[in-house]
Amino acid sequence: MxxxxxxxxxxxxxxxxxxxxxxxxxxxxxxxxxxxxxxxxxxxxxxxxxxxxxxxxxxxxxxxxxxxxxxxxxxxxxxxxxxxxxxxxxxxxxxxxxxxxxxxxxxxxxxxxxxxxxxxxxxxxxxxxxKRHRAPARTLRRLVADGVLGRVYYAKAGWVRRKGIPGLGTWFTRKESAGGGPMMDIGIHALDLALHVLGEPGVRTVSASTYAEFGPRGLGGGTYGAGALAGEESPVYEVEDLGAAMLRLDDDATLMLEASWAQFVDHDRLYLELYGTHGGAVIEVEGPLAPRIHVTTDVDGIPANLTPDMLPDAGHxxxxxxxxxxxxxxSADARGQMGLLRTHVIDACYSSAEQGSEVTL
Ligand SMILES: NC(=O)c1ccc[n+]([C@@H]2O[C@H](COP(=O)([O-])OP(=O)(O)OC[C@H]3O[C@@H](n4cnc5c(N)ncnc54)[C@H](O)[C@@H]3O)[C@@H](O)[C@H]2O)c1
CATH class of the missing domain: 3.40.50.720 (NAD(P)-binding Rossmann-like Domain)
Structure with a gap:
């Protein structure tokens, strides 16, 4: 090429x-x-x-x-x-x-x-x-690839915010310009973290729900993204402010995915939790505890809680x-395929939420 x-x-x-x-x-x-x-x-x-x-x-x-x-x-x-x-x-x-x-x-x-x-x-x-380049994510990727957790059969990933609607009333909250709300904006980071760390399993089915409980009331605006349009009493709000999904992966693993811009959570958090046959792990990439990695396993039959040293942090x-x-x-492989898979999954989340039923990819 x-x-x-x-x-x-x-x-x-x-x-x-x-x-x-x-x-x-x-x-x-x-x-x-x-x-x-x-x-x-x-x-x-x-x-x-x-x-x-x-x-x-x-x-x-x-x-x-x-x-x-x-x-x-x-x-x-x-x-x-x-x-x-x-x-x-x-x-x-x-x-x-x-x-x-x-x-x-x-x-x-x-x-x-x-x-x-x-x-x-x-x-x-x-x-x-x-986000996959952040220190906890890099470290967990290495542990999973090295088989430290065994076969991972259950995962949870999400980015939840107490009050973090970006640019309330700007392009972020309009369907035509943004395409969707937090599932598309930050849920896709959590989805990428999970799929990347798990070694790119395929996604077979998606079952999702979405809600818009804060944005339409002009609530939940934060300091993320383009500044909120000041002084608007009824800012345009056409997307969800919370999405939750269950994904069945190719290897019979389950991934629970959640994303919110506004929710009564006690703190904002971008996280991934993995549960395998030989160990479990949680990482926090954003939030008050970040950067954090914690591994739960057995060492010679004795329950052990480990805090591995992290690989170096990076970003954009x-x-x-x-x-x-x-x-x-x-490289002839880099034709947007990874982005495409993730876009198909988010698309399927919105279709599933709209239909109220599971969608097969
Ligand atoms: N990877 C990340 O962590 C991350 C973080 C924030 C945003 N994003 C993504 O980056 C993109 C931009 O987000 P942002 O928060 O920087 O947005 P922003 O609204 O702050 O900036 C958008 C920019 O696009 C320019 N623009 C708009 N229309 C244009 C046009 N027709 N021609 C030329 N320029 C034009 C604007 O002038 C502005 O400079 C979004 O897709 C968002 O999802 C990614």
Whole structure:
């Protein structure tokens, strides 16, 4: 496949100037052999501020202008979710490798079109699942791969928040621009943690419920994501604020998945719990106890509670580095497949909740 073969720096661009886009900028800026040459977004003050901070010469208000003028090798997309598919397809069609923020797209159909565009253009398409690089997740992945827990047959994963609706009334809480609520926004991180740590089992069926108990009342707004629209008495709220699902996995394991932006929980928490034939483990990636890993097992028949030393912590910079390495290696596998599977699962959660019955993938 086409790859960046010369020793010339990889020319990188980022579209989207919010929190997510800024993580990609820092990742490219700090990576040897990469030049961050262009930024695009609609906030002029951020284009100036971030362009100056990272010494980026190209500053654009649209992706179209950036693609036409900046001669990019790679592009990170960190815009509202509904723009991921059209932007990725345009960039891939222009011969640019794409690293797209999660969630890949609002629907599995959009995600399929992105993967097809990557295949047709012979370009890398990767989705940013950054939580899997956090220290507890890396450590648990190693323990599971080494068989320390035995066969894992039951898992629970979730990200729950007391008061964390991002941007109440902004694109985050509109169905058309966000695609969904916390299942799509943060449940997908918990889903990725579980599937990644378990070694990528397939998902056979999904049975889910969703609720919207806070957002429609204008409650539950937090400080996450784009700032909430100030002063709106009835902010637009068209998505769920809590989702819960039971997933049957290929290897007969069960995964319980939950995600909430607003819920009467005692504290916010992104976690994964695994229960296997030889041990159990819990990790907390976000929350007051994070970073945390705890393993429960038997040592010579004696119950033991272990606190393993953790592998080094990382975040978006690891996704950016992995992506650039794939571009350089010309990997033919990186066509958004992992993102696609996760999008299909979230899609199935919404279908199941709507139908009130189990959905087979
Ligand atoms: N991986 C993570 O941990 C993480 C964290 C936060 C957000 N995200 C994801 O990143 C994406 C962006 O989230 P955010 O919180 O940074 O959003 P944000 O609303 O803060 O920023 C969105 C950016 O997109 C730009 N934009 C919107 N429409 C545009 C257009 N037509 N052309 C060019 N630029 C346009 C805006 O100008 C803005 O700079 C979302 O998909 C979100 O789910 C991921």
């Amino acid at each position: 086409s790859k960046v073969t010369t020793s010339a720096p990889v020319r990188a661009g980022v579209v989207g100037l919010g929190w997510a886009g800024q993580q990609h900028m820092a990742g490219y800026h700090d990576l040897p052999g990469v030049e961050l040459v262009a930024l695009a977004g609609m906030e002029e003050h951020l284009l100036t501020e971030l362009g100056d901070r990272y010494s980026v010469p190209g500053r654009y208000s649209t992706l179209e202008a950036m693609l036409a003028e900046a001669d990019l090798d790679v592009l990170s997309i960190a815009t509202p979710t509904a723009l991921h598919a059209p932007m990725a397809i345009a960039a891939l069609g222009a011969g640019v490798h794409v690293l797209c923020e999660k969630p890949m797209a609002p629907t599995a159909a959009d995600a399929e079109r992105m993967a097809e565009a990557a295949q047709a253009a012979d370009r890398v398409l990767e989705i940013t699942f950054n 910079e690891a996704n950016v580095a992995d992506f650039v390495a794939l571009v350089r290696d010309g």
